[in-house]
Amino acid sequence: MDKVDVGKKILSENEKYAFENIIFLAEQKKLCLNMISSPGSGKTTILARTINGLRGKIRIGVIEGDIQTDIDAERIRATEAPVLQINTEGACHLSATQISEALKKLPVADLDLIFIENVGNLVCPSAFDLGESAKVVVLSVAEGDDKPAKYPAIFAKSKVLLVNKIDLLAGGHVDFDLERAKADARRLNKAIEIFPISAKTGEGMDLWCDWLLGSVQKGIAQQ
Amino acid sequence: MDKVDVGKKILSENEKYAFENIIFLAEQKKLCLNMISSPGSGKTTILARTINGLRGKIRIGVIEGDIQTDIDAERIRATEAPVLQINTEGACHLSATQISEALKKLPVADLDLIFIENVGNLVCPSAFDLGESAKVVVLSVAEGDDKPAKYPAIFAKSKVLLVNKIDLLAGGHVDFDLERAKADARRLNKAIEIFPISAKTGEGMDLWCDWLLGSVQKGIAQQ
Numbered sequence: 473m474d475k476v477d478v479g480k481k482i483l484s485e486n487e488k489y490a491f492e493n494i495i496f497l498a499e500q501k502k503l504c505l506n507m508i509s510s511p512g513s514g515k516t517t518i519l520a521r522t523i524n525g526l527r528g529k530i531r532i533g534v535i536e537g538d539i540q541t542d543i544d545a546e547r548i549r550a551t552e553a554p555v556l557q558i559n560t561e562g563a564c565h566l567s568a569t570q571i572s573e574a575l576k577k578l579p580v581a582d583l584d585l586i587f588i589e590n591v592g593n594l595v596c597p598s599a600f601d602l603g604e605s606a607k608v609v610v611l612s613v614a615e616g617d618d619k620p621a622k623y624p625a626i627f628a629k630s631k632v633l634l635v636n637k638i639d640l641l642a643g644g645h646v647d648f649d650l651e652r653a654k655a656d657a658r659r660l661n662k663a664i665e666i667f668p669i670s671a672k673t674g675e676g677m678d679l680w681c682d683w684l685l686g687s688v689q690k691g692i693a694q695q
Numbered sequence: 696m697d698k699v700d701v702g703k704k705i706l707s708e709n710e711k712y713a714f715e716n717i718i719f720l721a722e723q724k725k726l727c728l729n730m731i732s733s734p735g736s737g738k739t740t741i742l743a744r745t746i747n748g749l750r751g752k753i754r755i756g757v758i759e760g761d762i763q764t765d766i767d768a769e770r771i772r773a774t775e776a777p778v779l780q781i782n783t784e785g786a787c788h789l790s791a792t793q794i795s796e797a798l799k800k801l802p803v804a805d806l807d808l809i810f811i812e813n814v815g816n817l818v819c820p821s822a823f824d825l826g827e828s829a830k831v832v833v834l835s836v837a838e839g840d841d842k843p844a845k846y847p848a849i850f851a852k853s854k855v856l857l858v859n860k861i862d863l864l865a866g867g868h869v870d871f872d873l874e875r876a877k878a879d880a881r882r883l884n885k886a887i888e889i890f891p892i893s894a895k896t897g898e899g900m901d902l903w904c905d906w907l908l909g910s911v912q913k914g915i916a917q918q
Binding site: 510511512513538539540541543544562564591592593594595596599612614615616618619621622623624625637639640643645646 | 733734735736761762763764766767785787814815816817818819822835837838839841842844845846847848860862863866868869
């Protein structure tokens with residue numbers, strides 16, 4: 473058995489559970505977004521602010537993926553949203569099997585939208601579908617505008633790109649050409665929705681929250 | 696063959712080449728540092744500034760690992776240092792086999808120090824030894840001070856931690872407790888050398904360059 477066969481076998485095991493998750497979410501009519509980024513791009517801060525921004529409008533639950541610790545889950549719990557922690561114990565991505573288990577434990581019937589916060593890694597999670605409705609990639613301006621070109625897979629596969637920490641642009645504290653990043657992302661993925669935001673100051677969060685509200689109301693496939 | 700066996704087999708193939716690289720580097724009396732971080736922590740900017748700072752003192756060569764593109768290699772070439780590009784074509788880490796090939800192509804005899812810039816990924820590269828003399832982990836303050844706690848493996852295994860982009864601390868543009876990050880890294884790795892730097896402004900780069908100079912002169916094992 474060579475390495476390629478092994479890789480295929482692990483991926484196809486994942487695909488089987490991903491397909492089960494797709495069916496489950498479709499039957500339950502729930503939207504599920506798989507949020508992927510490097511460590512420290514601001515996924516948890518975005519989620520907490522999104523949950524607070526949509527309070528009373530959308531019921532949100534979160535599956536938190538981390539290698540170790542429950543630091544992020546604690547931050548989500550502070551918003552009072554239901555949260556389920558998965559520790560991968562060293563593994564570099566969440567698997568569809570883990571999500572299948574998590575969906576059984578979350579109060580899915582009481583939710584409109586489930587966010588999966590994947591392990592901080594811009595590479596591996598892009599190769600493992602979890603049965604999500606769509607992927608959301610987060611890029612912080614502190615990471616540089618060349619990231620869509622250098623890490624194309626996740627930008628090609630995502631429905632939404634959140635360009636976070638734009639508060640750092642105003643003072644010229646980081647070198648980041650927003651138009652270059654947008655153009656490179658659109659070259660990989662013509663239909664990608666791009667929201668420049670600052671989860672710290674709240675700038676741009678209203679457009680992102682409106683998009684989520686529309687997606688829950690209409691179903692993401694209709695967008 | 697279950698997943699654990701498969702993982703072990705791939706790792707042991709890597710270990711075989713890593714051992715060959717260790718022998719080769721020891722025979723040639725060359726220092727080789729494997730630089731690991733998330734995408735956008737500033738590895739390439741640090742390398743370019745390090746090469747320029749040590750010009751005339753240490754002869755540096757670079758092995759550039761990227762998933763795609765040769766953007767980083769071009770930036771290193773501008774310093775006139777010898778550089779060898781490896782494109783992993785989607786893979787999330789460099790392998791010892793790739794480094795073995797690269798070491799045959801670089802003018803190793805003319806160099807004192809070889810940097811390996813690994814694929815931007817704080818997780819997977821920590822599991823694949825390349826036969827390097829030591830690992831250097833880079834953490835940008837924009838990523839947050841909780842990263843040593845959340846991604847412990849690479850902090851536990853590294854000889855050096857470079858805390859980059861400290862220029863963002865002065866104006867309070869990011870929330871990052873340097874003492875917390877240091878304490879968490881030292882809890883995982885008592886002997887880790889920590890250099891707060893800004894590759895953009897040059898702050899702290901002299902201490903890092905002095906450490907490199909000492910390491911090349913004395914051999915890293917004697918430090």
